[in-house]
Amino acid sequence: MSSLSLPAVSELRAEPAADPAAEAARARDAAWYQQAREIVGDLYQRSPLIYWTDFLLSIGVAWGLTAVYFTAPTWSAAQILSFVGSSILFFRAGTFIHELVHMPPNQMTWFGRVWNLLMGIPLLAPWIMYRNHVDHHSARYFGTPDDGEYLPLAASPVSEILKYLAQAPLLPLFVVVRFGILAPLSWLHRGLREWVLTATSAAVSNPYYRKRFPKRDENHLKIVEALCFLYLAGLVALVVKGVITAHHLLLAYLLFAWTLNLNWVRNLAAHRYGNQGDRMTHLAQFSDSINITGQTWLTVLLFPVGLRYHALHHLFPSLPYHNLGEAHRRLSERLPPDAPYHATGRESFFAAAADLWRAAGQTAPGQSAMRRWLRKPQLN
Template sequence: MTTTSTPVERATAAAPVTRNFAWRGQARALIADLFERSPVIYWTDFLLTTGLGWTLVAVYFLATPWSAVQIVAFIVASLLFFRSGTFIHEIIHMPSQQMVWFKRAWNLALGIPFLMPWIMYSNHIEHHNHRRFGTPSDGEYLPLGSSPVKETLKYLAQAPLLPLFMLVRFGVLGPLSWLHGGLRRWVLTRASAAVTNPYYSERFPKRFEKHLKIVEVLCFVYILALAVLVWRDVISLTHVAMGYLLLACTLGLNWVRNLAAHRYINDGTPMDLAGQVEESINITGQTWLTIALFPVGLRYHALHHLFPALPYHNMDEAHRRLMASLPADAAYRITNRDSFFAAVRELWQSARQTPHERSAMRAWLPRPDRS
């Protein structure tokens, strides 16, 4: 009798019973001089990228509708804002008192206008916790590779709705929750984290609540100001639709990019650091698409999970050193993929081979819904 194994079972069977992770110490020594952040690089990159992005937004809104100029301005502005937005990942990994004004500038130039203040991403640190990574309590992990294809399609279908979710969160739920304790508890548990796992349910950290309230007020004032401008016909509904489209595209780029961050084949079992690294992906092809879809060091996701504190501007050099000097059997080498398409193709093929009854997504579903 022939049985069909799931991607998780195949990966487990192929892996050695014990991992050789001794090479991590060697890896740390190879890049020990690369952990210092350069504020000059951060500020220069962010200000130039964001400034050019907002300049192209003006071109996008003022250009002749559907002209080549407008379309190009839209595409390039979206890519630039995507790049600026990914600095949120760097911010979360900074010590609390490091580059404080950079964090404030990021919020004012991007976080508040895009309704994504960086404190909403504080849950990201849990993604590096060995007790949470790859489990239902990880807000940034879904077992798409060990679940049927429909789960990947459901994931992608959420992207166009992300701006609407944020408008409701900061324009309706946030202000109302200030007046109702029960709703506030729900908002802090279910609507105060930047996650890709829709089943994530963890209370927002109490130590950050004051910060959250401040940015909630700023976001609400921003939404209210836009509403007044629309009411007074200063901004037309066409402009609102254009802004929504730009925001949806910018956020959607990150949503799609996430598909190539991990293999997503874990079944919900906690993983040690070696397992996290092997489950993560480096995109090593240096094409224009890689540069566009993986800005600010995101293409080295396995390297990031190996050394989360490594600043983005040193990742190229760190990866080069590791590939040149690590042992041939170091698991770091198996995390590399030539392109985004290679990683997504692997994910898609893995999902296609997973029957519904063997879906790992069942571990993520709320208990009453499991079958």
């Protein structure tokens, strides 16, 4: 079990019911949730063999295809195919960062270290930067301006979706500046260090997110910052020597940006994004999340390592990715027809994205929930 423990059935009753109908609804929620817990109760055991095999194969082939991408003739079939293949496999390997933050302390410690060595440091995304993800499962933070992975895109005009997508091509520049310039300078200046720890030390899609990096993990962060800086310094030395050319840098930027964009776009189908910024119960968070149930090749590529079962993940965050498919099958078959679980499914990414676009298209600028994110109220 991870540090994100399952809420007890009694915890689903956050407040006294206002009327008998509300009490009856709460009782139904508690009943189907308890049934769901029992259905998946034997699926919490992680398999290190599956984790290691999946990750090492993904990252190994990704780096092999990257070598082909850099050495193949420009615009050749080999270069294009290796670009597509390596980006998809880097995306898959990178998604294990999500599994890492859900593991209990001291479980599969070397998996996290090897992930950093082969993925986190070279792509400037050490997994400790994703520690903030635990807030995304918190009843205090989920769906509020203090949630680093939530924006009210369905409750804001379409322009906010476009602004969100426009950020994606700039992400490689951000991480290079963050680890190549800001990190080393902040080691020398306390004020700058505090700003870096508050504004640039979390992997988020909410640009208004501000929360200081946990003090208990600062030494870990400084170690991976140093490794990322040394990695970038080595690349700069190779550029100065002429080993790496401007053409190589362009190819690297395109591959890096495209890989990051895959996850950025995938996020559009993770939630309904309709919350106005108020706190949400555990089951409300689940209902705001989406399972992609179609079996197309695009679903497999765009939602690796269990990401397609995002609603299921928010219902039971501790389930390992390799058991989510079986858990979804059981819940779909055994839960009663009126259980809310069945309403979280969408056939494809495009179906979920279309729902989001339609909802945003019906939101006038004056009604935009994004204004609350801009004001960033402090939650008690």
